Every structure is written in structure tokens, then in C-alpha cells.
Amino acid sequence: MINQSIDEVDLRILECLLEDAQRSHKEIGQLVHLTGQAVGARVRKLQDAGVIEGYTLRWNPDKIGLTVHAFLIIFMKSNTAHQSFIAFAKSREEVAEVHRVSGEGCYWMRVRLRSGAELNAFLEQLLQHANYRLSLSIETIK
Amino acid sequence: MINQSIDEVDLRILECLLEDAQRSHKEIGQLVHLTGQAVGARVRKLQDAGVIEGYTLRWNPDKIGLTVHAFLIIFMKSNTAHQSFIAFAKSREEVAEVHRVSGEGCYWMRVRLRSGAELNAFLEQLLQHANYRLSLSIETIK
DNA sequence: GGAATTAACTTTCACGGTGAAAGGAAACGG
DNA sequence: CCGTTTCCTTTCACCGTGAAAGTTAATTCC
Numbered sequence: 001m002i003n004q005s006i007d008e009v010d011l012r013i014l015e016c017l018l019e020d021a022q023r024s025h026k027e028i029g030q031l032v033h034l035t036g037q038a039v040g041a042r043v044r045k046l047q048d049a050g051v052i053e054g055y056t057l058r059w060n061p062d063k064i065g066l067t068v069h070a071f072l073i074i075f076m077k078s079n080t081a082h083q084s085f086i087a088f089a090k091s092r093e094e095v096a097e098v099h100r101v102s103g104e105g106c107y108w109m110r111v112r113l114r115s116g117a118e119l120n121a122f123l124e125q126l127l128q129h130a131n132y133r134l135s136l137s138i139e140t141i142k
Numbered sequence: 143m144i145n146q147s148i149d150e151v152d153l154r155i156l157e158c159l160l161e162d163a164q165r166s167h168k169e170i171g172q173l174v175h176l177t178g179q180a181v182g183a184r185v186r187k188l189q190d191a192g193v194i195e196g197y198t199l200r201w202n203p204d205k206i207g208l209t210v211h212a213f214l215i216i217f218m219k220s221n222t223a224h225q226s227f228i229a230f231a232k233s234r235e236e237v238a239e240v241h242r243v244s245g246e247g248c249y250w251m252r253v254r255l256r257s258g259a260e261l262n263a264f265l266e267q268l269l270q271h272a273n274y275r276l277s278l279s280i281e282t283i284k
Numbered sequence: 285g286g287a288a289t290t291a292a293c294t295t296t297c298a299c300g301g302t303g304a305a306a307g308g309a310a311a312c313g314g
Numbered sequence: 315c316c317g318t319t320t321c322c323t324t325t326c327a328c329c330g331t332g333a334a335a336g337t338t339a340a341t342t343c344c
Contacts, residue, residue, distance in 0.1 A: 006206060011206070014199075014201070014206075017198075017199050018198055018199050018201070019196075019198075020196060020197060020198070021163060021197040021198050021199055022197045024329085024330055024331090025330075025331075026329090026330070026331095034293075034294095035293075035294055035295085036330075036331080037293085037294075037295085037331080037332075037333095038292075038293055038294075040330095040331065040332065041292080041293085041332090044332090049205060050202055050205055051201055051202055051205045051206060052199055052200075052201050053199075053200040053201055053202055054162060054163075054199070054200040055162060055163040055164045055197065055198075055199060055200065056159075056160055056161070056162070056163050056197075056198060056199070056200050057156075057159050057160050057163055057194055057195075057196070057197060057198070058194075058195040058196040058197070058198050059156070059160070059193055059194050059195055060192055060193055060195055063148075063191060063192055063193045064148060064153070064156075064193060069241075071241070071243065071250050073246070073277075086283055089283065089284060090283070090284055095284060096284075097282075097284060098282075098283040098284040099211075099213070099279040099280070099281065099282055099283060100279070100280040100281040100282075100283055101213065101277040101278060101279055101280060102277060102278045102280055103275070103276050103277035103278060104215070104275055104277050105277070107283070108213050108277055108279070133245070133246055134245050135215075135243040135244060135245035135246050135247070135250055136243060136244045136245060137241040137242070137243055137250070138241070138242040138243060138244055139241065139242040140239075140240075140241055140242075141228055141231065141232070141240040141241060141242060141249070142231060142232055142237060142238075142239060142240040166300085166301055166302090167301075167302075168300090168301070168302095176322080176323095177322075177323060177324085178301075178302080179302080179303075179304095179322085179323075179324085180321075180322055180323075182301095182302065182303065183303090183321080183322085186303090285344105286343105286344095287342100287343090287344085288341100288342080288343080288344100289340100289341080289342075289343095290339100290340085290341075290342095291338100291339090291340085291341100292337105292338090292339090292340105293336105293337080293338080293339100294335105294336085294337070294338095295334100295335085295336075295337090296333105296334085296335080296336095297332105297333090297334085297335105298331105298332100298333090299330105299331085299332090299333105300329105300330095300331085301328105301329090301330085301331095302327100302328085302329085302330095303326105303327100303328090304325105304326090304327090304328105305324100305325085305326090306323105306324085306325085306326105307322105307323085307324080307325100308321105308322080308323075308324095309320100309321090309322080309323100310319105310320090310321090310322095311318100311319085311320085311321105312317105312318080312319080312320100313316105313317090313318085313319105314315100314316095314317090314318105
């Protein structure tokens, strides 16, 4: 069992860090009634267990000019195209996220771009590997 | 112009922190040829500008039992249902992300759940507000 | 029952990252 | 040529952090 060693205190620490990963262990400790050092030990345990994979930023791509935010459902043109599509997706930094999915299409993908022109150019290249259905994000609700 | 005050050094710092937000300013400074304090000042500037919104974790929901990862395309049943759907989506902690989109459907949404049974229960409640098309993530490619 | 063991916590301590403050260099404008 | 602004470095004091050692409680074994 994977969860055997993860209790509710660990979960509260996790939630706390998800909200703000810069909170000090001491501050978190006050919420869960532990010393900062004990919190530190639990955080290390969560890292070792692979629950916490790393630390990163919540940020706003819009503010550096990445104003286009698109979701793509990908359909393969042939059974042999998977590898080339995956290689393409991994190599392009516009591609923020890719998942193999069941249901609608074969893959689901998120991209961020600077403009409609860039989107157009990107889609043209994507077409060499796969067909797609495009949704543009108009507003982030949550 | 928003970008006027953001230069390539800022972008390198941003990339650096996106990879690992725990890197010290001193360490980043060595990469961009600045002192740790100068890096700190730029990071603060990025925060004030709203580029950096906060600090959070990269983590693995799988490891705490959230094994079901689904994407949903949402279709409204009527023009008046939007508010109730948005309220529903915001209130449910299973819902990790929601966007208003153009193209296929009205909204796009990501949920994480513990099991097929939970997914079933969730979808039943969702149906009170909207129709949907479901894709399950089988594997994270990127 | 009592001794040994283990797990998880607290206390203490030294190191180093951080932000504030002050000083310096380069660019700009009258 | 001088004042101003901007961005940097240096210095310094504070505090968060992890390591180590000590404490407590629960478990196990004879």
C-alpha cells in the first residue's frame, strides 16, 4: 500500500504548500501543531515518496506576451504516426502539456503562443503529424 | 507596453525558477552573472508586475490515491445554466481547472478523482448543470 | 512484568540564504 | 558639466533550515 505512511497531517502540509510553497516550516507547524523541524522531516518524507516532485511557480504567461492559450484534441492520421507526433510535441516549447487519452481523440494537448499568426504556423506544422480539433481559452474560470 | 521592463535576464530567471523554485538567488545569479541580491530584486519586480503569481508544488496526485484524471468538454443545456455550472465547478474540489473556450463546447475542465465510482457520482451531479464529453487521461506524455 | 527496540517528536546549534541599507557606476537630459 | 535615475554590488543582521542528540511513547520479545 502506498498511502500507509501518509496521514491527514501530511495532507494538510501538502495543501498548505500547494497554496504557497514559500511558507516556512515553522509557520506550517503552528497550523498542524508541530515544530518546524518535524514539518521539515515530513516534507522530506513526501519528497522521497514521490508525492512532492518539485517546486515551481504559479505565473501568468499573458504578462510576457503569451496571450494565446489553446486546447487541442489530436487525431492520428495513421497507426504509425504516434511516434512522430510525440517527438514533435516534446520538442516544441509552445506545447505545455500532452496526455494520451481515451474518448474523444488520441491525445489531448495544451499550447501557449504569442499571436494568432504563431498559432497558424504551429497548426500547419502539427498537420504534418496529425489532425486536430481546436479550442481557444477565452477566460480562466478556475 | 507591458513587456518594456522585462528583459532576457528576467526570462532566464523565470525559466530557472519554473524548473526549480527552490534554487537560491545566489545560484541563479551565477547563471546570469549577477549577485544573489540583484536576482532577488528582479524576482520581486516580476512578482510586483504580476508575472510571478506565487509559489507552488509540482506533485503527483496518483500517489495519494487520486488515480483518475479526466478532461471534460462542457455543453450548456440552456443559456441560463452558465452561472449554476460555474458555481458548481468552483465549489467542487475535484475540479482542478476550468476555462471558458471557443470551438468545441462552452467550457473545458480538468478533474481528479479517487475511482471510477467517484467519477460516476461526479458526472451525475454535473449532469444537473450541463452536458459533457469525457476523455480519460491514460498517460502523461509531457 | 520488564528490558530492548522503534518511530516520531523536540531541543539545540551552526550554516547559509534573504532583504534592507548604503555606496558606486553608467546612462540620460538640460 | 552637473543632477537625476536606474541598476548594480557590498555589507550586515535576521531567520529559516537540516543535522545531531535527547525525549517520549508504543511495540515486541524473553
